[in-house]
Amino acid sequence: MSGARMSALATLRGQIERIETAAVVHPHDRVALGHNQADSALKGGLARAAIHEVFCAGSQGTAATGFVMGLAGRVSAQRPLLWIRQDFSEIEAGALSMSGLAELGLDPRRVVMVRAADVESALRSSADALACDALGAVVLELWGETRQFDLVASRKLTLAAQGSGVTGLMLRMAAQPLPSTAETRWMLRAAHSPPGSVWDAWGAPRFDAELLRNRHGPCGRWIMEWNCDECQFSEPSTYSQPLAATPADRQNSTFLRQRRAG
Amino acid sequence: MGRGAREESASKQKDEPCIVVIKDNNALVIHALDEAAERLGLYIGQPLANARAMCPDLKVFDADVVADAKTLSDIADWCDRFTPLVALDPPHGLFLDITGCAHLFGGEAALLQTLVRALGRQGFAVSAAIAGTSVCARTLTRQAAGSIVADGGEAAAIRRFPVSALGAGEAITTGLRRAGLKTIGDVASRSPSEITARFGARFSTLLAHALGQGDAPISPRKPLPDYIVEKRFAEPIATDTMIAMTLSRLADTLIASMEKQGKGARRLEAAFFRTDGVVRAIMVEAGRPVTQSKVIDRLFRERLDALADPLDPGFGFDMVRLSASRTEIVVQEQRDLDAHVHDNDELSALIDRIAARIGGKRVVVHLPEDTHIPECAVMAASAQHRLAAAMQAEWPARTESEPPLRPLRLFDKPEPIKVPFAAVPDGPPHQFTWRRALHAVVRVEGPERIAMEWWRQDGKQLTRDYFRIEDAEGLRFWIFRDGLYEGEVFDGDGEAASPGWYVHGLFA
Numbered sequence: 001m002s003g004a005r006m007s008a009l010a011t012l013r014g015q016i017e018r019i020e021t022a023a024v025v026h027p028h029d030r031v032a033l034g035h036n037q038a039d040s041a042l043k044g045g046l047a048r049a050a051i052h053e054v055f056c057a058g059s060q061g062t063a064a065t066g067f068v069m070g071l072a073g074r075v076s077a078q079r080p081l082l083w084i085r086q087d088f089s090e091i092e093a094g095a096l097s098m099s100g101l102a103e104l105g106l107d108p109r110r111v112v113m114v115r116a117a118d119v120e121s122a123l124r125s126s127a128d129a130l131a132c133d134a135l136g137a138v139v140l141e142l143w144g145e146t147r148q149f150d151l152v153a154s155r156k157l158t159l160a161a162q163g164s165g166v167t168g169l170m171l172r173m174a175a176q177p178l179p180s181t182a183e184t185r186w187m188l189r190a191a192h193s194p195p196g197s198v199w200d201a202w203g204a205p206r207f208d209a210e211l212l213r214n215r216h217g218p219c220g221r222w223i224m225e226w227n228c229d230e231c232q233f234s235e236p237s238t239y240s241q242p243l244a245a246t247p248a249d250r251q252n253s254t255f256l257r258q259r260r261a262g
Numbered sequence: 263m264g265r266g267a268r269e270e271s272a273s274k275q276k277d278e279p280c281i282v283v284i285k286d287n288n289a290l291v292i293h294a295l296d297e298a299a300e301r302l303g304l305y306i307g308q309p310l311a312n313a314r315a316m317c318p319d320l321k322v323f324d325a326d327v328v329a330d331a332k333t334l335s336d337i338a339d340w341c342d343r344f345t346p347l348v349a350l351d352p353p354h355g356l357f358l359d360i361t362g363c364a365h366l367f368g369g370e371a372a373l374l375q376t377l378v379r380a381l382g383r384q385g386f387a388v389s390a391a392i393a394g395t396s397v398c399a400r401t402l403t404r405q406a407a408g409s410i411v412a413d414g415g416e417a418a419a420i421r422r423f424p425v426s427a428l429g430a431g432e433a434i435t436t437g438l439r440r441a442g443l444k445t446i447g448d449v450a451s452r453s454p455s456e457i458t459a460r461f462g463a464r465f466s467t468l469l470a471h472a473l474g475q476g477d478a479p480i481s482p483r484k485p486l487p488d489y490i491v492e493k494r495f496a497e498p499i500a501t502d503t504m505i506a507m508t509l510s511r512l513a514d515t516l517i518a519s520m521e522k523q524g525k526g527a528r529r530l531e532a533a534f535f536r537t538d539g540v541v542r543a544i545m546v547e548a549g550r551p552v553t554q555s556k557v558i559d560r561l562f563r564e565r566l567d568a569l570a571d572p573l574d575p576g577f578g579f580d581m582v583r584l585s586a587s588r589t590e591i592v593v594q595e596q597r598d599l600d601a602h603v604h605d606n607d608e609l610s611a612l613i614d615r616i617a618a619r620i621g622g623k624r625v626v627v628h629l630p631e632d633t634h635i636p637e638c639a640v641m642a643a644s645a646q647h648r649l650a651a652a653m654q655a656e657w658p659a660r661t662e663s664e665p666p667l668r669p670l671r672l673f674d675k676p677e678p679i680k681v682p683f684a685a686v687p688d689g690p691p692h693q694f695t696w697r698r699a700l701h702a703v704v705r706v707e708g709p710e711r712i713a714m715e716w717w718r719q720d721g722k723q724l725t726r727d728y729f730r731i732e733d734a735e736g737l738r739f740w741i742f743r744d745g746l747y748e749g750e751v752f753d754g755d756g757e758a759a760s761p762g763w764y765v766h767g768l769f770a
Contacts, residue, residue: 059735061768062669062768062769065671066670067770069770079605090674093671093768094671094672095674096671097668097669097671098657099639101670108628108630108640109653109655112609112649115620115626128616129612129616132612133608134607135612190735190736192732202665202705203738205670205770226770228666229663
């Protein structure tokens with residue numbers, strides 16, 4: 001391909017990108033998650049004033065809930081969180097427990113729960129909520145495939161989020177990813193606790209998070225751990241095999257890679 | 263001074279005699295009858311067999327007391343257009359306190375005429391009267407419907423009526439007649455102490471009220487709203503735009519009158535009076551006092567949009583009323599400098615809007631409860647009422663550097679699981695089946711024993727041993743054994759049975 005053609009393509013791509021993102025997502029509107037690789041893939045962290053989708057299989061609902069809760073805790077920064085859920089998802093996956101939320105290091109006082117009967121009223125309420133700039137984040141929890149949450153609905157939510165600066169998090173349990181206007185799209189699975197850890201240290205929330213789509217960067221798949229004390233994600237901790245002392249001549253980065261592999 | 267009006271309703275007149283019968287002491291007796299039947303000499307309480315003997319071609323209907331009460335309550339709804347103070351007088355009467363309302367309808371006579379004509383058009387036979395006390399008005403409807411008695415004229419107006427018009431009950435009426443007291447005037451001429459000694463204090467009070475000496479307050483069906491504004495239309499309105507416009511104009515007026523007294527509305531009710539007599543009331547609530555008409559407007563728009571059975575204008579509404587049934591004093595505060603206060607305002611406005619759409623019980627905040635039983639540890643409360651309390655609530659602190667000890671998702675009802683066997687009798691299972699899938703246990707932590715609150719339940723709840731469990735796929739469960747092993751659970755013969763296992767929650 002000739003250089004001129006390449007540059008024309010690049011210009012076009014740039015134009016499309018500018019139209020799409022309406023110049024709202026600024027670099028300073030990103031919140032670092034605490035997990036270095038994920039943060040670098042996301043160009044510094046999770047974008048505020050955008051829609052992020054988290055998908056999971058039906059049995060992995062709680063892992064995805066934990067991940068979304070972590071994201072919401074990172075982006076909402078002491079502001080209220082509106083959690084909108086469908087009645088059916090509570091029957092299938094259990095109710096969000098405020099004691100469990102407090103155990104994750106998050107503040108149950110800031111959570112307002114909307115118990116929508118069906119998808120239409122849930123979508124309508126979330127569009128309303130995303131337009132309210134007093135909120136830190138809005139979580140919409142839906143169970144199963146829904147016809148109503150199509151490209152138009154997703155576009156509507158994105159525009160509302162861009163207008164107000166509120167972050168929208170879609171928790172889609174037992175659903176397949178479909179085209180949407182989301183900034184990022186994740187697929188969540190629960191990850192094992194590290195093998196051989198000391199008897200009472202297991203049980204910290206660990207996620208096998210796969211970034212399926214990222215509008216402004218590469219995708220990837222990482223094991224992310226939620227640190228309940230510091231309220232941020234981190235690289236998986238390794239209590240596992242005791243390591244030999246690092247040779248003095250070795251680079252620090254190699255050491256890091258080894259540790260991650262273990 | 264209260265002016266009472268009263269009206270009575272009966273079924274629509276027909277040419278052939280109709281009666282309604284009800285079962286009383288295993289016999290069918292006449293419950294209600296029309297004028298044609300009355301002319302034949304039938305009376306209420308007469309057995310059906312006797313009535314048939316007197317008039318073989320009677321049309322007989324079964325009484326439906328519940329439907330009668332419903333109709334009476336519908337008529338009372340309709341009467342709300344004259345005064346907010348409407349009281350039921352079962353089985354077929356209504357009291358309207360029209361103190362201070364009559365001039366809005368061109369005086370008492372015009373009001374009475376309007377009411378009787380409008381109800382007559384709807385097919386009801388009405389007898390109505392206006393008097394200074396409710397008992398006097400009721401007495402008048404039985405003998406001189408349509409009369410209006412001025413204050414102080416009560417005794418003279420009802421003097422000539424028979425004692426049965428007082429409606430004091432069969433025994434007293436008969437007793438009075440046997441004593442030779444035929445008219446109310448006769449009874450009034452005796453000294454009150456004699457009447458009380460013979461017929462009881464209740465009757466003498468009734469008599470005093472009928473004669474205008476003292477008044478018993480009526481008990482209105484609905485509490486009196488703090489503020490009411492309404493609009494009547496010569497031509498009924500039916501389109502959505504007109505309804506919305508009317509509501510927003512009413513909201514402006516309502517806010518203006520509340521503002522003068524520094525009040526804001528917490529609960530608002532819009533009542534739509536249809537031309538054919540049906541009344542539809544719609545209520546919205548706000549988390550904090552509303553002082554802007556555009557907020558009222560928006561709340562009603564959300565509510566009307568989301569109605570499961572939309573507003574049916576039929577042939578149009580001839581009156582729309584907006585009332586503030588609960589108001590609060592609004593403290594004017596300077597809030598521009600404090601962004602936090604402003605945020606809370608916006609949040610509660612959002613909560614109000616969502617609650618107006620999907621219902622106030624569906625928007626909740628959570629408050630901690632002082633108990634260690636997991637499913638009771640959190641109380642969900644309406645966000646409109648308890649938002650401030652929830653923002654200030656004290657939650658138990660978590661232990662530093664411990665993994666979460668409580669699951670993120672909790673099942674309302676613990677779900678039973680199948681446990682084939684446990685290696686140690688009161689230890690955790692090695693594998694279990696939940697929702698038709700087999701989970702192999704890899705890691706276990708526990709037990710955490712939670713005893714039930716013996717001072718609350720009557721000893722029926724069992725002690726639970728909770729285990730945190732991770733399975734081969736990395737899913738983390740919170741399971742428990744319901745009952746101590748060989749200690750609490752017994753089968754029918756009193757032998758120790760094996761306790762059940764349940765999944766109560768899932769960890770992230």
